[in-house]
Amino acid sequence: MKLQVQSAQGTNAGREVELPENIFGVEPNEHAVYLAVKAYLASQRQGTHKSKERGEVAGSRRKLHKQKGTGGSRKGDIKSPIFRGGGRIFGPRPRTYNVKLNKKVAQAARASAFTVKANAGAIRVVEDLKFDAPKTKDYVAFLNAMGANEGKVLLITAETDQHVYRSGRNIPNSAILSAGQVSTYDVMKASTVIVSEGAIEKLKEQFA
Template identity: 65%
Template sequence: MKVAVLDIKGKETGRQVELSEEIFGIEPSEHAIYLDVKQYLANQRQGTHKAKQRAEIAGSTRKIKKQKGTGTARAGSIKSPVFRGGGRIFGPVPRSYSFKLNKGQKRLARKSALSQKMI
């Protein structure tokens, strides 16, 4: 496929360039481009967020008051999420947000992006 070369102002220079039909002439796949961009952005995420669980809080493991006769609710540990300074129940844990994208899918995404620029 032959394409005219434009200058910086958008005017034709009179030259033409031969572009490969298998790269610049395919039907663009928007979903492949979406997945490629999603993977790129996911790989940028650091994933180092963390909150302390019950087991990681500094404090004694003794029962803080007797089971019966106090008139208040049962309580077993000062590290309980119910108490101030206790552990977080379902807090964030460090993890990787990256995911695998197949080679063919990635190639299709790159070709689709170039083909879309031609349209």
Template identity: 55%
Template sequence: MKVAVLDIKGKETGRKAELADDVFKIEPNEHAIYLDVKQYLAHQRQGTHKAKERAEIAGSTRKIKKQKGTGTARAGSIKSPIFRGGGRIFGPRPKDYTQKLNKNVKRLARKSALSLKSQANAITVVEDFSFDTPKTRDFIDVLKALGLEDKKSLIVLGEQNNSVYLSSRNFKGAEVVTNTELSTYKIMNANNVVLTEGALEGIAANLNK
């Protein structure tokens, strides 16, 4: 499948880019997308939540009142969960939320996500570009020229480019990644995916290993 290559002013360069059919034109597997997005979100959780339980509370172990004759229930420790300042019953403990997912399933998920974007005409190919100095205004001008200033966009570069990356950091409507950082979640989370010419070959190579 061939698409027109645009420059950063939104005009056609006269060149065509080849989008590999085995990456951008497959039958999307929605379950694979679900599994990969679920794993990505699970990996964002730190799992450092912790509440002190009865044995971890600092406090006296003295029996706080006599066993009988008070007219109230027995109580043996001020650290009991029924008292204010006591330990928490079944409180959260540190947990590892990471999940395992087969590499082939992850590749299928990314191919499916890119194919869905392709079907929705939400993929734009631009020539490789850079800025002399990092400047948010220049980055926004590129998005405006492509008609994407009001859309959540994902810009995929062929290799790390600090001037483009730093120019995008203050703009919440777009994210810049390299082809090796591409994930199913980021593709699905964007309204439009902008691929540079340099990223196309890397994407095909990564997803067809």
């Protein structure tokens, strides 16, 4: 697939770029995409939740009354879960939610995500973006020139450029990631994916 390269001003740069077939032209694997998105979202969970169990709450360990002959139920001590302020039964404990994902499955998922966006006409190729200083209005003007001012926008750069990143970090529904940072989830979430020429070369190296 060939796409016209656009300048930062949204004009035709006068050349085309060939999108690699092994990244933007594969047979989409929906299950691989599902697994990759599931693993990404799971890794965002901190897993620091904790509740106190019977052995951790404050209180006496004295048995409240004798086992038999009172007409009441067997209760044990005041820290029993049946009492207000007692320990929690099977409460949450700190844990990791990470889901293991094989490298080949992760690669297949990323390629599938890029292919889905390419087939939908949501991929734009732009010259490597350079800003002299972080300015949000310059980045907004860039998005408007690219016709990407609606929906969620993802800009993929070759490397992390602080001027570009800081120009767009406060804009809602906009994300700026380097080719080494972008995930399947990031691509699938975006309505428009803008890829710099340098980022395409980096992606080729990753999928080689």
